[in-house]
Amino acid sequence: MRDTFLPFSPPLIGEEEINEVVDTLRSDWITTGPKTRRFESEFATYLGAPAALALNSCTAALHTALVTLGVGPGDEVVTTPMTFAATVNVIEHVGARPILVDVEPDTLNIDPLKVEMALSPRTKVILPVHYAGHPVDLDPILELARPRGIAVVEDAAHALPARYKGRRIGASENPVAFSFYATKNLTTAEGGMLTGAPEFIERARVLSLHGMNRDAWKRYDKGGSWYYEVIAPGFKYNMTDIQASLGLWQLRKLEAFVKRRREVVKMYNESFKNVEALELPVEKPYVEHAWHLYVLRLRQEALRIDRDRFIEELKKRNIGVSVHFIPVHLHPYYRNKYGYKPEDFPVAYNNYQRMLSLPLSPRLTDQDVADVVEATLDVVRAFLR
Ligand SMILES: *Cc1c(COP(=O)(O)O)cnc(C)c1O
Numbered sequence: 129m130r131d132t133f134l135p136f137s138p139p140l141i142g143e144e145e146i147n148e149v150v151d152t153l154r155s156d157w158i159t160t161g162p163k164t165r166r167f168e169s170e171f172a173t174y175l176g177a178p179a180a181l182a183l184n185s186c187t188a189a190l191h192t193a194l195v196t197l198g199v200g201p202g203d204e205v206v207t208t209p210m211t212f213a214a215t216v217n218v219i220e221h222v223g224a225r226p227i228l229v230d231v232e233p234d235t236l237n238i239d240p241l242k243v244e245m246a247l248s249p250r251t252k253v254i255l256p257v258h259y260a261g262h263p264v265d266l267d268p269i270l271e272l273a274r275p276r277g278i279a280v281v282e283d284a285a286h287a288l289p290a291r292y293k294g295r296r297i298g299a300s301e302n303p304v305a306f307s308f309y310a311t312k313n314l315t316t317a318e319g320g321m322l323t324g325a326p327e328f329i330e331r332a333r334v335l336s337l338h339g340m341n342r343d344a345w346k347r348y349d350k351g352g353s354w355y356y357e358v359i360a361p362g363f364k365y366n367m368t369d370i371q372a373s374l375g376l377w378q379l380r381k382l383e384a385f386v387k388r389r390r391e392v393v394k395m396y397n398e399s400f401k402n403v404e405a406l407e408l409p410v411e412k413p414y415v416e417h418a419w420h421l422y423v424l425r426l427r428q429e430a431l432r433i434d435r436d437r438f439i440e441e442l443k444k445r446n447i448g449v450s451v452h453f454i455p456v457h458l459h460p461y462y463r464n465k466y467g468y469k470p471e472d473f474p475v476a477y478n479n480y481q482r483m484l485s486l487p488l489s490p491r492l493t494d495q496d497v498a499d500v501v502e503a504t505l506d507v508v509r510a511f512l513r
Contacts, residue, residue: 129445129506130499136448137311140385140491141374148373160337160366167372170379171321175289176299179329182372183336186285186307186320187214188365193281193303193322194222194253195363196332203252207283208238209455209476211257215283216456224252228457230473234410235259236423239475240268247272253279258287258297260452261313261418262411266292281305286420288313289386293414301325303332308371313385313420314378316371336365388490389419392497396422396486399501405430405508421452422488424504425479433511435482441510442484445503450485 152158164182172180183189199205201223207215209228219226229242238256254273256264264282273280284290285307287297298304301324308319322332334341339362367375378385393409400406407425411417426435433441435451442449455476457468470477486500 129503131446133446134448134487134496134499136450136485136487137489138491139310139315139317140381140489141315142377142381144377144380145374148377149370152369152373155369157369159368159370161369163369163372163376164367167367167375167379168321170376172323174379174382175296175323177304177323178299178301179324179326181322181329181333181336182367182375183320183322183365184367184371185214185318185365186283186305186309187218188336188363189305189320189322190215190255190281190283191218191221192332192336192363192365193305193324194218194224195335196328197253197279197281197303199224199252202250204248204250205253205255206238206243206246206251207255208257208259209457209473210236210238210259210453210480211283211456212285212453213456213459215255215257216462219255225250226456226462227251228468228473230475231259231479232265233475233479235262235264235412236476236479237262237264238269240265240272243269244272247276247278251276251278253281255281255283257283257285258290258418260409260423261286261288261290261420262409263287263290263292263297263415263417265412279303285309285312287418288420289382289416290418291416297418298323301328303328308375308378313389313418314375314382316367316374316378319367319371319375335360335362338362338364385490386418388492389488392488392492393419393422395494395497396501400424400504403505403508405512406504419488422486423452423483424486426482426484428482430513431508431511432513435484438507438511439484441507442503445506447500447503448487451480451483452485453480455480 168180203224205219206227210231282304290297303324306321308316339360340356
């Protein structure tokens with residue numbers, strides 16, 4: 129057993145990021161400026177995105193997207209219960225009604241067949257989440273949305289970089305939101321990016337910075353003007369050049385990060401494939417997985433302990449794990465407001481009860497991975513039914 133605790137998902141920040149942040153701090157420009165613009169442009173180029181807007185979180189990107197699309201009271205947004213609460217909170221922020229749809233048993237992504245049954249004349253947006261980094265089956269969703277004039281906004285907080293049928297997630301014209309939170313595949317400590325069609329991104333840019341109709345950062349530049357007009361009650365969601373300093377280098381390292389994530393996943397899969405008590409994550413043939421999370425599911429009939437106890441046992445063996453996610457409909461706010469019962473979304477609920485996420489990050493050494501495998505197999509052996 130390892131003698132130090134292995135944290136679940138620490139960030140991997142190098143000297144390049146540190147030096148770039150220091151360079152920004154020593155410059156005269158610490159908030160949204162040239163480095164943020166460069167980060168947007170390099171990010172868009174990397175993904176092949178039509179345009180990109182850097183923001184201070186993925187939550188801000190999702191909120192800005194819904195406001196830019198004009199979603200409001202009386203509208204419905206169809207999304208998944210198997211996500212972080214932010215995905216659904218933003219629907220509440222704009223006064224629309226979230227319509228939850230259960231997930232597929234294998235990928236735990238929103239089930240396109242059930243999406244169709246949830247549509248109504250009030251449906252304004254379908255908001256799929258690429259759970260764990262495995263792209264959602266987008267084609268059937270787009271086929272439902274397009275003829276009805278419904279927008280598709282993707283929560284790609286986990287899906288950097290990922291591909292669906294060869295297409296990069298974020299390369300499409302519809303709005304796609306990415307997260308650069310501390311635990312995500314690319315981090316700026318806090319941060320996010322919204323990609324989409326250029327005219328959409330320009331309207332979102334205005335809304336994301338007070339509703340001011342010209343680039344505020346240019347106002348204090350030589351040649352900039354003091355004059356501006358507020359054309360909408362916008363938000364304060366801009367990314368700073370300090371954050372973009374991290375992002376520029378994290379983006380350059382992303383391919384190497386993902387390569388290491390894949391190696392770790394391969395080691396886990398090889399070690400667990402013949403263990404009856406463990407159900408492994410899937411990767412459908414038509415996707416390239418971003419492997420943000422490695423989610424194991426316990427086959428409860430093979431074990432004498434439940435998921436909570438399994439996590440406790442791993443902790444005793446110095447392995448940090450987590451659960452993604454407590455389904456949205458179980459949280460008191462949503463349960464009380466909409467009267468949800470746990471069994472209303474049985475696939476999400478049943479899988480939640482038996483899931484745990486193992487450490488997965490480019491920080492992991494081969495020895496770390498071996499420690500996680502050993503601890504997991506040890507717990508399975510000790511509590512086999
Ligand atoms: C992390 C996460 C978010 C929120 O990202 P922030 O950048 O922290 O706002 C949204 N959706 C999902 C699925 C996430 O995992």
